[in-house]
Amino acid sequence: MNEHILDYAAVGVGPANMSLAALAHSVEGLRGAHLERRETFSWHPGLLLPEATLQVSLLKDLVTLVDPTSPFSFLSFLATEGRLYRFLAADFPAVLRTEFNQYLKWVADRLPSLTFGADVQSVDFREGAFQVRTGDSEVTARHLVLGTGLTPSIPETFRPFLGPSVFHSGEFLLRAPDVTGKRVVVVGGGQSGAEIVRHLATDAAPESVTWASRRTSFQPMDDSPFANDLYSPEYVRHFHALPAERKARLLERQKYTSDGIDLQVLQDIYRLSYRDEYLENNPGRLRFLPDCAVTALEGGPDEFKLHTESSGLDAPAMLAADIVILCTGYAYELPDFMATLAPRLRRTDGLLSVRDDFSLDWDGPDGNRIYIQNGARHAWGVADPNLSLLAWRSAVILNSMLGETRYQV
Ligand SMILES: Cc1cc2nc3c(=O)[nH]c(=O)nc-3n(C[C@H](O)[C@H](O)[C@H](O)COP(=O)(O)OP(=O)(O)OC[C@H]3O[C@@H](n4cnc5c(N)ncnc54)[C@H](O)[C@@H]3O)c2cc1C
Incomplete structure (x- = not known):
């Protein structure tokens, strides 16, 4: 050679x-x-x-x-x-x-x-x-x-608005947005969304933090022993040999063994919200909207309106935001x-x-x-x-x- x-x-x-x-x-x-x-x-x-x-x-x-x-x-x-x-x-x-x-x-x-x-x-x-x-x-x-x-997945509807106030979660610390006195909406109910919500919730600066997720609840990651067996060489070799339709079905069913949220992060967020409500006299600063899909965005550059479709509890048809963080995953x-x-x-x-x-x-x-x-x-x-x-x-x-x-x- x-x-x-x-x-x-x-x-x-x-x-x-x-x-x-x-x-x-x-x-x-x-x-x-x-x-x-x-x-x-x-x-x-x-x-x-x-x-x-x-x-x-x-x-x-x-x-x-x-x-x-x-x-x-x-x-x-x-x-x-x-x-x-x-x-x-x-x-x-x-x-x-x-x-x-x-x-x-x-x-x-x-x-x-x-x-x-x-x-x-x-x-x-x-x-x-x-x-x-x-x-x-x-x-x-x-x-x-x-x-x-x-590559970051960004739904088409958000693309025309991308910039300093609307961006993917992967840019969060690089953009370092000034959230002081701002209404921040976090879109997406996976691990990145949860980590950003916890980070913002710990900080007293934002006026409000709203977390909207299409998922019916903020679901934890299944980190149990049998779920972890799916992450072994034996299992993935078995998976690789299956027919394509079966693989697609299994991927959907096994999703929350990796795409769910770390339980500790969920507990931290829940406790921060409890603290805001009962100890800091700041109820509603953190707002959680499961089962709420953001379908469109309008406005900008200073104020944005997010259209939503929801069958969740207390979900509004429209959300107002100064900053929108898209925790919409990767592909x-x-x-x-x-x-x-x-x-x-x-x-x-x-x-x-x-x-x-x-x-x-x-x-x-x-x-x-x-x-x-x-x-x-x-x-x-x-x-x-x-x-x-x-x-x-x-x-x-x-x-x-x-x-x-x-x-x-
Ligand atoms: C925030 C975050 C946290 C995660 N935490 C965990 C975790 O705790 N546990 C877990 O199991 N998984 C985790 N993951 C999932 C996964 O493990 C990581 O995404 C991991 O970084 C994937 O490694 P990678 O090498 O495939 O890709 P990447 O880490 O994305 O690296 C790809 C590299 O390729 C470079 N590149 C791209 N195009 C070119 C080009 N044309 N020329 C030269 N270079 C190029 C990029 O600059 C980049 O450095 C996490 C993912 C994210 C986003």
Whole structure:
């Protein structure tokens, strides 16, 4: 093989591809490039709220469940940073997301295969290799690994209003809106909505905080043992082999094992509302509207009117707001740089066909694979966007690229 051709090029450095880089680090002779458009590592910086925690065990870090002896584990980070005993004594119910971000940055600093400030703009396939182009350079590799994460979902009706007063939850801390004396409406009843409502409710500054959700109640995440079994290699392999219609039905039924709200956050919000009502003499400052769909937005730039459809208790047909935060979730989109190769990818009912080593079914040579991380919920189930199987999925991909069982999966 031409020495200029790397074994693989991975696009995007979030936890998914960083897990791959961490596991690949000890594989002698394997040459990979990991390209990230951000100048430095940061994990969902717009939602890195100081009180937010992980929703999974600290053992679900980049490597531990596949290689507990790896120097890139969360425990290794704590030990190296000299805080293992203090961490134990602090006895957090869950790891703070700001600390997990520190851990991820710490790993990023130790992996020479990562390149930041490399925005991938196009990928071609020629003469047995992928040509991956950023603004000013090109990488040639035998395999391609897509790890570009999910894209914010913003309903069409809100798009014309996007700006400093109407924005997606993922931009919350980056926009840092001044909420003093403002009426804030948070749209969306999942985890991001709950975290933002808790954050705003703790702050006395907003005049009011209204939380509207289409869901019939603010539903907790099912974090029970049998639900957690869905996030195991055995289960996802079983899921992957099921027929497509069955998968679609199961995804709907299993939704609240990941898309529900962390119970602690719900309890915090409820107690903050109790405090406002009975201890601070501020009833109604926090307002909860389950079973309330926001169907349209009008007005701006200073005051917005939100039209709603609801069968919930006390829900108004119209809400007034100074700031609207759209906690409307995320979805996978094939990145624009795949435009040339997209027609060569096989789809079933419009969905990418994903093989059991996480490679996409395409019309190119079998010796050149396009792997996908966190873009195949339809094929692999509710665990796909989650941290739970990060290390396992990276190990499956590495084994496939190497053509041998380097890691037990
Ligand atoms: C706020 C938040 C909290 C979460 N907390 C948890 C949790 O506690 N537990 C859990 O299991 N899951 C959690 N998740 C879900 C999931 O684990 C995370 O979203 C995780 O970051 C997904 O990792 P990723 O590497 O697939 O994508 P991302 O972290 O989104 O990383 C993708 C990277 O690709 C880069 N990129 C995109 N396009 C290009 C390009 N053209 N060129 C170069 N680089 C590019 C992006 O800049 C980004 O850095 C959370 C999600 C969010 C939004």
